[in-house]
Amino acid sequence: MRRIHNMNKSLLASLSAAASLLALALPAHAATVVDTGTPDGQAVNALFFDSNDWVDAQVSFASESTIDNIQGHILGGATGETFDISLLANDGRFGPGSVLYTTTATFGSDGWNGAALSGWNVAAGSYWVEFEIQGADTLGSSSVTGALLDLGAPNPVTNTVSTGDGGFTYQASPLSFGLRVDASVVSAVPEASSAALMLAGLAWLFAPAFVRRKR
Amino acid sequence: MTHAFSKIALTALAAMAGIATMPSAHAQDTTPVVLTFSTVGDSRQDPNTYDQASVGPTLNGQDSIWLQNTKAFSRILRTIQSQKSTMLFFNGDMINGYGWANYGYTSNATQSSITGPVAPATTADIIGSDLMKNYRQYAFWRGMVAQLPETGTYVFPVPGNHETECKACPKNSDGQTQSKVENEQSYAANMGDLILDTARFTNVLGTAPANVNYGPAAGVGPDALSTDQSKMSYSFDYLNLHFTVIDTDPVGQETSAPAAWLAQDLAAAQARGAKRFFVFGHKPAFTYVYAPGTVGKGLDATATTTAKRDAFWNVIEQYKATYFSGHMHTYNISQPRGGAYQVIVGSGGSPFDPSAAQATAGVLANPATDRDYAWATVKVHADGGVDLLGYGFSSTFGPTQLIGQYYIAP
Numbered sequence: 001m002r003r004i005h006n007m008n009k010s011l012l013a014s015l016s017a018a019a020s021l022l023a024l025a026l027p028a029h030a031a032t033v034v035d036t037g038t039p040d041g042q043a044v045n046a047l048f049f050d051s052n053d054w055v056d057a058q059v060s061f062a063s064e065s066t067i068d069n070i071q072g073h074i075l076g077g078a079t080g081e082t083f084d085i086s087l088l089a090n091d092g093r094f095g096p097g098s099v100l101y102t103t104t105a106t107f108g109s110d111g112w113n114g115a116a117l118s119g120w121n122v123a124a125g126s127y128w129v130e131f132e133i134q135g136a137d138t139l140g141s142s143s144v145t146g147a148l149l150d151l152g153a154p155n156p157v158t159n160t161v162s163t164g165d166g167g168f169t170y171q172a173s174p175l176s177f178g179l180r181v182d183a184s185v186v187s188a189v190p191e192a193s194s195a196a197l198m199l200a201g202l203a204w205l206f207a208p209a210f211v212r213r214k215r
Numbered sequence: 216m217t218h219a220f221s222k223i224a225l226t227a228l229a230a231m232a233g234i235a236t237m238p239s240a241h242a243q244d245t246t247p248v249v250l251t252f253s254t255v256g257d258s259r260q261d262p263n264t265y266d267q268a269s270v271g272p273t274l275n276g277q278d279s280i281w282l283q284n285t286k287a288f289s290r291i292l293r294t295i296q297s298q299k300s301t302m303l304f305f306n307g308d309m310i311n312g313y314g315w316a317n318y319g320y321t322s323n324a325t326q327s328s329i330t331g332p333v334a335p336a337t338t339a340d341i342i343g344s345d346l347m348k349n350y351r352q353y354a355f356w357r358g359m360v361a362q363l364p365e366t367g368t369y370v371f372p373v374p375g376n377h378e379t380e381c382k383a384c385p386k387n388s389d390g391q392t393q394s395k396v397e398n399e400q401s402y403a404a405n406m407g408d409l410i411l412d413t414a415r416f417t418n419v420l421g422t423a424p425a426n427v428n429y430g431p432a433a434g435v436g437p438d439a440l441s442t443d444q445s446k447m448s449y450s451f452d453y454l455n456l457h458f459t460v461i462d463t464d465p466v467g468q469e470t471s472a473p474a475a476w477l478a479q480d481l482a483a484a485q486a487r488g489a490k491r492f493f494v495f496g497h498k499p500a501f502t503y504v505y506a507p508g509t510v511g512k513g514l515d516a517t518a519t520t521t522a523k524r525d526a527f528w529n530v531i532e533q534y535k536a537t538y539f540s541g542h543m544h545t546y547n548i549s550q551p552r553g554g555a556y557q558v559i560v561g562s563g564g565s566p567f568d569p570s571a572a573q574a575t576a577g578v579l580a581n582p583a584t585d586r587d588y589a590w591a592t593v594k595v596h597a598d599g600g601v602d603l604l605g606y607g608f609s610s611t612f613g614p615t616q617l618i619g620q621y622y623i624a625p
Contacts, residue, residue, distance in 0.1 A: 045583070048606055048615040050297040052290075055614065144248065144594050144602045145617055146298060162614040175614065 030068055034059050034129075034181040039073045040152030041110070046075060047149040047162070047177060049083075049140065054132040055149055056088065056096045057179050058159035063124045065183040067101075071114030072131050073150040073178025076143045077107035083139040083147070085115055088128040095161045096128040107139055107147075112180065121186070128161070129181060149177040243622055244600035249454060253295040253368075254495065255590035256306030256541020258288035258356070258563040259377055263325055268571035269586075269610040281355035282311040284564025286612070287588040288359060291563055294606065294615055296368055298592050301420055303368050304460070305360070306541035307375020307497030308565060310352035313382040314345025316401040321345055322383050329383035346401070353405035369419045372406040374399070374447050375497035375541060376464045389519050391469040396442045399466060403446035410446050410460075424451035426487060428480055430462070430473070437475030442466040448473055450480050456491045456595060457484035463498040463514065463540075470520045472496055472527040481534045490599050492536035499540040499559050500528050503547040505569045505585050506578045512543050512568070531555045537603070537623070539591065544568040546589035546607055547581070548619050556603065556623065562589040567610060584618045586610040599625035 034057075039046075047055060070085050077083075082104050091097030100122070105115040131149065133139050140147030156176035260282045265274055270284065278285055295303060314322040320331035321344050335341045360370050379394040379402065387393050410429075417423045428451070430436070430444030447462035459480055461472050481492055499513035501524075511517070514524035531538050532555045541561035545568050548558050561568075569585040579585045589607030596602070605619030 044617055044620050046617055048294070048617055050294065050615075052293050052297050053615060141299075144244075145604060145620065148617055 030182055030184045032180065033061060033065070033067075033183045034157060034179050035155070036153035036157060036176070036179050037155045038112075038153065039150035039176065039178040041075070041150060042152065043075055043145055043148055046151055047175065049074070049076075049131065049133065049147040049149045051133045051135075051137070053163045054130055055163075055175065055177065056128040056130045056161040057157040057175075057177070058090070058095070058126055058161075059129055059157065059179075059181055060126045061122055061124055061183065062185075064186040065122055065124075066186060067117050067120035067122065067181065067183045069114060069116050069180070069182040070129055071112045071178075071180040073111060073153070074107065074113045074131075074139075075110045075148040075150050076145045077110070077113070077139045077147050078142045079108060081107045081138040081141065081147075083107065083113075083137050084130075084132045084134050086130040086132065087120060087122070088130055090126040090128060095159075096130060100127070104137070112178070114180070122183075129179065149175075151176045153178045244596045244598065244602065246597040246600065248594045248602075249597050250302075250456065250595040251298065251300045251592065252302035252304065252595075253298065253300035253590055253592045254304040254306060254539045254558070255291055255295075255560045255563040256373065256375065256497065257308040257544055257561040257565040258283055258291075258305075258359075259308050259311045259352070259565055260284050261311060261566050264566055266566040266571070266610065269567065269612075282352055283355060283359065284588075285359070287564035290608070290612075290615075291588060291590050292360065292363065295590065295592065296363065296366060298606075300368055300592055302371060302458075303360070303363060304371045304373060304458075304495045304539060305563075306373045306495055306539060306560065307463075308377040308541060308561070309356040309372070309375070310349065310377060312349055312352060312377040312398070313380060314349060315381040315384060315395050315397065316346045316349040317395065317397040318346065319344070322381075326382040329381065346397075349398075349401050350405065353401070357405065364415050364419055367419060369416055370409055371458070371460060371495070372402075372409055373460050373495050373497055373541075374402050374406075374462045374464070376469075378402045379447075379462070379464045379466075380469065387467075387469060389470075389517050391516065391520070394464050394466045394469055396466050399442055399447060403443075407446045410449050411451060420453065422453070424453060426484070427451045428483070431476065436473075437479060438465075438468070438473040440465045440468060440473065444473070444476075448476065450484070452484060452487065452489060454595075455489055456493065457481065457489035459484075459492070459494045459536075461494065461496040463496040463542075470498060470514060470516050471523040472500075472514060474523065474527040474530055477527070478530045478533075481530065481536065485534065491595060491601065492534045493539065493593070494531060494536050495539045497540060498542045499561075500524050500531070500538060500557055501549070501551040503543055503545065503549070503559055503580075505543075505545055505547070505580050506573050509568075513540070528552065528555070537593075537601070545585050546587055546605060546618065547585075548591070548603065548605060548621060556621065558591050558603065560589060560591050560605075562587060562607065564588060571610070587618060588612075589618060596625075 086102040089097040156174040160175040380392040430448030450459035587607035594602040601623040603621040
């Protein structure tokens with residue numbers, strides 16, 4: 001009897017700790033924020049992607065998040081060549097604003113290429129994902145066509161920006177390049193399902209004691 | 216459990232197969248690229264008929280004086296250099312020109328009439344003269360390309376009709392605008408140092424041009440041209456490749472290629488062991504009909520010029536050469552007779568021939584690219600295979616795209 005009582009105490013302590021952790025706002029679950037679908041895979045008519053040009057896509061996060069993964073659908077690279085992915089703030093007037101995060105990604109083969117990310121934390125709001133080939137990057141340097149951003153994605157992002165007009169051109173009609181963004185939502189309040197689970201656990205824990213007391 | 220695992224494995228294999236068969240941007244020729252060069256023409260702006268749908272209702276101050284489409288051409292140059300092209304062949308019409316670069320001649324603003332010879336009486340007379348405008352426009356264009364040889368790209372000029380012809384002067388008996396020897400001399404004075412600067416060529420390309428062949432002197436040569444062609448047509452070998460530049464508007468033989476000189480030149484190169492032949496001229500051999508009613512704008516302008524064109528194209532096909540041209544302000548790559556390629560890249564900034572109105576009306580043959588600012592970048596492989604790549608951006612200066620890809624087998 002005493003052993004059961006001790007076990008209940010330790011369970012209670014564990015559940016209390018779990019509840020505390022939930023209350024301290026830990027990451028909840030990973031989700032796909034953007035998935036344009038796979039473009040057509042055709043080199044001709046794809047965007048030429050070189051050290052002169054960069055391309056941005058506007059992405060929005062409904063709540064505070066940690067970006068886990070960004071990928072673009074890229075052709076014309078060679079395994080091991082590099083390019084840059086950045087996240088930029090949204091400047092209401094000009095589109096992409098200041099650079100918040102940058103990482104170097106490594107090309108594998110024609111198709112989805114990108115980088116797993118760490119520490120890319122963002123508040124709710126709009127941002128710009130940018131693909132760029134910078135000074136030390138090598139993407140496209142050994143292929144015939146140069147690197148290409150594949151077009152023809154079935155669900156393109158609404159707003160894209162690219163270089164072109166002596167700076168950048170805001171494209172009202174989107175460039176249909178392939179983009180995938182995965183992120184984990186950071187929740188300050190336990191979600192309803194989490195709270196329900198916790199309550200169920202507590203009920204299971206205290207039910208025997210309640211029954212014994214009634215007897 | 217086993218069944219489920221099998222399904223997962225099959226799905227994974229199918230996905231891998233899908234990746235393996237996905238269309239690829241890689242060329243079919245896997246031998247190393249031994250040379251990358253680019254070619255474009257016609258960057259000159261027009262003071263009267265500029266493309267308002269592209270550059271706006273008025274020209275900016277700079278382009279209205281020096282008559283370049285600076286925005287388009289500078290972007291093309293920038294990208295060509297990012298593609299690490301070590302040669303740029305500019306297929307003519309680098310200046311608006313089209314006057315008479317002779318002492319005391321002045322065309323009116325629309326170049327519909329010309330006065331002269333009149334000795335200039337004022338500074339304004341000098342500044343407004345065709346000769347002065349001609350040199351001024353050359354200087355600006357040279358400034359635009361000046362950095363290229365310093366950063367890895369040698370520039371080869373090709374004469375165009377805006378360099379050699381006088382628009383307001385009387386037409387010849389075949390209705391063609393006539394070239395002037397003074398215009399050829401101005402071209403030689405402003406471009407001649409590039410034809411060929413052995414030291415600069417060697418610095419950029421690692422070895423000197425071999426077997427340089429300059430066009431014939433006045434009255435000499437198989438085409439019996441009346442003026443000195445030594446800076447107008449020229450050729451050279453590089454690696455086992457042969458490059459020939461031709462003047463398609465020589466004085467007295469406007470709208471025709473020096474086919475006999477070219478035949479001798481290519482025969483000699485072949486005898487030396489050249490494996491590939493690339494020929495550059497201003498006017499296309501075959502007019503690209505970009506819309507119904509497009510009139511002959513190339514070497515097929517009249518019955519007389521078409522007969523000469525046929526002789527020229529026979530030479531091109533005999534040597535399986537590729538012919539690059541400008542003049543038509545659009546982009547088109549074709550095999551006019553099913554064999555040799557003709558590459559029209561007169562899309563370096565001049566007002567588009569396919570108009571915005573035609574685009575709106577939906578009558579363009581290739582609406583996606585007819586009004587693109589475009590150029591060709593060519594990659595020659597070790598086995599002799601050639602990748603012919605068209606790149607461009609829209610008349611509204613959208614992002615650069617790969618707009619055409621062709622392969623010429625060894």
